[in-house]
Amino acid sequence: KYNLSLHWSSLLLKAIYFITILFLFQSCAIEDDSGYTDPREKFLGTWSVSDQPGRINYTVNISKNPAQSANVLLNNFADMGGSADGLVVGSKIIIDKQNIGNDFLSSGTGTYISEKRLEFTFVLDDGIELEPRAAVFSR
Structure with a gap:
C-alpha cells in the first residue's frame, strides 16, 4: 500500500x-509581428507635382527600391526624366546628392504631410549654379 x-x-x-x-x-x-508596416508604403504611387520657382507641373512615380530595403525610387524627380534614390526615415525621404538625369545633380528632403500630400525642398545643380526648389506632391 x-x-x-x-x-x-x-x-x-x-x-x-x-x-x-x-x-x-x-x-x-x-510573437508574430504581423502589425509591421513598411515605412515606405505611405510614399508609394503616382504623384502630381507643382514645382516652384520653376512653375512647372509634372508627375513622379515613387516605388520601392528592390536593391535597398529602406529606399524608394522617385522616377522623373524634378522633371528630369531619370530617377532619384531616396532613403526613407520615418516620415521623411532623404535624397543625397546624385545625378537625376540631363546632367543635373540634386539633393534634398521630402516630408510626408498626409496620404495626399508630400512637401519637398531640394537643390538642382547643373554644374554652374545651384537652384533651390520647393515642390508639393499631391494625389
Whole structure:
C-alpha cells in the first residue's frame, strides 16, 4: 500500500512538472509581428507635382527600391526624366546628392504631410549654379 501511494505521488509530481514546463515554453513563444508596416508604403504611387520657382507641373512615380530595403525610387524627380534614390526615415525621404538625369545633380528632403500630400525642398545643380526648389506632391 505504501509503495502504491508513493507511485501515485511520483506520477502526480511528474504531471505537475510537465504542465509547468508546458506553460513556461508557451510564454516564451516568439510573437508574430504581423502589425509591421513598411515605412515606405505611405510614399508609394503616382504623384502630381507643382514645382516652384520653376512653375512647372509634372508627375513622379515613387516605388520601392528592390536593391535597398529602406529606399524608394522617385522616377522623373524634378522633371528630369531619370530617377532619384531616396532613403526613407520615418516620415521623411532623404535624397543625397546624385545625378537625376540631363546632367543635373540634386539633393534634398521630402516630408510626408498626409496620404495626399508630400512637401519637398531640394537643390538642382547643373554644374554652374545651384537652384533651390520647393515642390508639393499631391494625389
